[in-house]
Amino acid sequence: MARRNHLNAILAIALALASYGFLKNAAHRTTASANPNARTEISRLAEEMQWKPGMAIADIGAGDGSYSFAAEKIVGPSGHVYATEIDAAKLATLRDEVAKQKLANVTIVESAADDTKLPTACCDAIFLRRVYHHITAPDPFDKNLLRTLKPGGRLAIIDFAPDNSLPPVEGVPANRGGHGIPQKIMIDELTAAGFHTEKTINHWSGNDYCVIFTKPGDKLK
DSSP states (O other): OHHHHHHHHHHHHHHHHHHHHHHHHHHHHHHHTSOTTHHHHHHHHHHHHTOOTTOEEEEETOTTSHHHHHHHHHHOTTSEEEEEESOHHHHHHHHHHHHHHTOTTEEEEEOBTTBOOOOTTOEEEEEEESOGGGOSOHHHHHHHHHHHEEEEEEEEEEEEOOBTTSOOOTTSOGGGOSBSOOHHHHHHHHHHTTOEEEEEEEEEETTEEEEEEEOSSOOOO
């Protein structure tokens, strides 16, 4: 009886360890492909912003990296993707995924509340997806976005109107009116920083809108 109990205990431990490994692997797979719609949305964004292989793209506030990695497929090995984040845990996950996929053309950057921390004029295009309404220092940050883009480069802001059913975002300007940002306020802030509005897409996805801006000047050769 004692031997049987001992064997049962060993079996229970083995099953627990196996289950842990399965759940851990499942969690990793979920993280790596957290948004199955990312590739479709990025393909649409690439068309609207006229991305081409070889371009340098920045995903500001990359989160789990779904959109950064989808962008990498479009610009290809000759292009480059910068994925920026503030959150330490997300940065670690992004770096692990880049190493796992052996992506030499993806750079993970730890950004700040008022600074992309990217080189000046490094990008042909920049996008922020549901990130802009979290920006706590829009004036210096918008000027920093302008600095980061090449002359003639494009910026896309995908966001949504204030939704009071969501918890408030701490530290953002009071004129947001709730969790989200009015499209006009966002446009006014970015044009004040020096951007030109190129196009507005009011029904982007769900309740999201998309506004595409350009940085004045002739494109760098």
